[in-house]
Amino acid sequence: MSVRDTWNPAQYERFRAEREQPFHDLVALITKRQAGSVVDLGCGTGLLTAELHRELQAADTLGIDSSDAMLERARSLERDGLRFARGNISDWQPEALFDVVFSNAALQWVGDHRALFARLTAMLAPRGELAVQVPANFDHVSHTLAADIAGEEPFATAIDGYIRVFSVLPPEDYATLLFDLGFVAQTVRLQVYGHVLESPDAVVEWVRGTLLTDYESRMPQPLYEEFVARYRARLNAALGDQRPYFYPFKRILLWGRRPD
Numbered sequence: 502m503s504v505r506d507t508w509n510p511a512q513y514e515r516f517r518a519e520r521e522q523p524f525h526d527l528v529a530l531i532t533k534r535q536a537g538s539v540v541d542l543g544c545g546t547g548l549l550t551a552e553l554h555r556e557l558q559a560a561d562t563l564g565i566d567s568s569d570a571m572l573e574r575a576r577s578l579e580r581d582g583l584r585f586a587r588g589n590i591s592d593w594q595p596e597a598l599f600d601v602v603f604s605n606a607a608l609q610w611v612g613d614h615r616a617l618f619a620r621l622t623a624m625l626a627p628r629g630e631l632a633v634q635v636p637a638n639f640d641h642v643s644h645t646l647a648a649d650i651a652g653e654e655p656f657a658t659a660i661d662g663y664i665r666v667f668s669v670l671p672p673e674d675y676a677t678l679l680f681d682l683g684f685v686a687q688t689v690r691l692q693v694y695g696h697v698l699e700s701p702d703a704v705v706e707w708v709r710g711t712l713l714t715d716y717e718s719r720m721p722q723p724l725y726e727e728f729v730a731r732y733r734a735r736l737n738a739a740l741g742d743q744r745p746y747f748y749p750f751k752r753i754l755l756w757g758r759r760p761d
């Protein structure tokens with residue numbers, strides 16, 4: 502099955518304000534300022550990478566992403582000390598160690614978090630800090646419905662029975678993992694971000710910028726339009742006519758520091 506790059510910077514940034522709060526909360530967990538080198542894994546359009554670079558007063562910040570569409574936007578922000586490069590987090594290997602390894606809303610797309618976090622830990626210099634935010638909203642109807650519809654015809658046949666499974670662990674497992682990996686200080690928390698949206702229909706636009714891109718990348722465009730139409734009808738039926746619609750969104754924020 503061929504997989505297209507369906508990340509769309511304009512669609513993703515429609516909910517920029519709502520998506521930025523967890524980023525700021527994550528940056529606030531980092532104690533290091535005047536950091537030497539920083540990497541932002543799954544940097545997307547790079548807007549928040551540039552903000553991270555400023556906030557941490559870093560000498561050198563590198564944004565890594567696998568989507569050409571997102572990177573094209575990011576590259577327009579490049580300047581001294583701020584660079585972007587194409588790479589897949591699953592197998593990307595840096596040439597030198599980092600003072601901060603950062604990732605906001607991206608690692609949920611990468612499998613086997615135990616192995617992944619061991620690799621990220623190995624990228625950190627002594628006293629280096631890891632800061633990660635991942636969504637944990639997979640039990641909300643906005644997410645379960647996408648999986649249900651992917652399992653129905655004609656979609657199931659078109660995508661060979663593919664259903665997105667996210668590898669995000671429970672918060673306490675991340676805390677244990679950080680301990681097992683030798684982090685000497687840590688914070689792990691589950692936070693509910695409440696988003697007041699105009700109506701349940703706005704949730705469709707929200708997930709079209711993230712979760713649904715995964716299904717979009719695996720089917721022809723007309724079939725994907727049918728997928729979205731079925732998703733929209735069923736989501737509206739499930740959530741009813743609530744105006745505004747309060748969208749509770751769970752996220753895990755985690756931070757850890759390496760020993761000297």
Ligand SMILES: C[S@@+](CC[C@H](N)C(=O)[O-])C[C@H]1O[C@@H](n2cnc3c(N)ncnc32)[C@H](O)[C@@H]1O
Nearest residue numbers: 543544545566567568571589590605606607610
């Ligand atoms: C939800 S966006 C988050 C972007 C940015 N960190 C932010 O907070 O605005 C997720 C990003 O992760 C990237 N991504 C997903 N899987 C990836 C992988 N395996 N390697 C590199 N980037 C990946 C996508 O291309 C997308 O730009």
